[in-house]
Amino acid sequence: MPVKGQIFVVSAPSGAGKTSLCRAVTDALDNLTHSVSTTTRKPRTGEIDGRDYFFVTEDRFRSMVEAGDFVEWAEVHGNLYGTSRRMLEDLVDRGIDVILDIDTQGATQIKEKFDSPVFIFIMPPSLEILEERLRNRRSDRDDEINRRMARARDEIRDFRRYDFIVVNRDFDKALHDLRSIIIAARCRTELLDPDWIKRLQ
Numbered sequence: 001m002p003v004k005g006q007i008f009v010v011s012a013p014s015g016a017g018k019t020s021l022c023r024a025v026t027d028a029l030d031n032l033t034h035s036v037s038t039t040t041r042k043p044r045t046g047e048i049d050g051r052d053y054f055f056v057t058e059d060r061f062r063s064m065v066e067a068g069d070f071v072e073w074a075e076v077h078g079n080l081y082g083t084s085r086r087m088l089e090d091l092v093d094r095g096i097d098v099i100l101d102i103d104t105q106g107a108t109q110i111k112e113k114f115d116s117p118v119f120i121f122i123m124p125p126s127l128e129i130l131e132e133r134l135r136n137r138r139s140d141r142d143d144e145i146n147r148r149m150a151r152a153r154d155e156i157r158d159f160r161r162y163d164f165i166v167v168n169r170d171f172d173k174a175l176h177d178l179r180s181i182i183i184a185a186r187c188r189t190e191l192l193d194p195d196w197i198k199r200l201q
């Protein structure tokens, strides 16, 4: 039985449905949670501090960077986002699997620091559908949507760095795929407890 929790890095262009998929998969599977990032972005309507993000000022964020509080951090769409080192290490040490819903820059930093995270990229079925979803969200202004669309193209170009691609054309199918990837990853040979396998030999 694996002693440490696994890290699942999930990236996607904004609007691909990543947040909803990550929430649904953590509800659907035991022993899986998602890390709550810290950001300088202003809360959107309905977002709650401590549940969706820890919302902080830029000064506070920069001092946390100085203190080494983040295991990775990046500037995305003009705001700063980071993953708490303490939260991540605590969950992994307690044997809990963690989803990191982070951008491609953050994913690269995690790849350099941890042995075997699983990298999953959520793709929109098309750029047209992605833009439509961003507009339907009605929480971002036009210039913000244009900025997110330009960045989406850049992020999609990084897909080869990921182990798995989930296309979110249909939410239930995408959730099924994401759930299946996590279940399969939990059966990886490298996660076997060496003491336990020795007793079978």
Ligand code: 5GP
Pocket: 011, 012, 013, 014, 037, 038, 041, 072, 073, 074, 076, 077, 081, 082, 083, 101, 102, 103, 104, 105, 106, 107
């Ligand atoms: P949003 O502002 O739409 O919630 O998120 C914008 C982007 O920031 C998304 O691609 C999301 O994955 C990314 N993001 C959220 N938290 C973090 C984090 O802790 N680190 C990094 N590198 N990216 C993050």
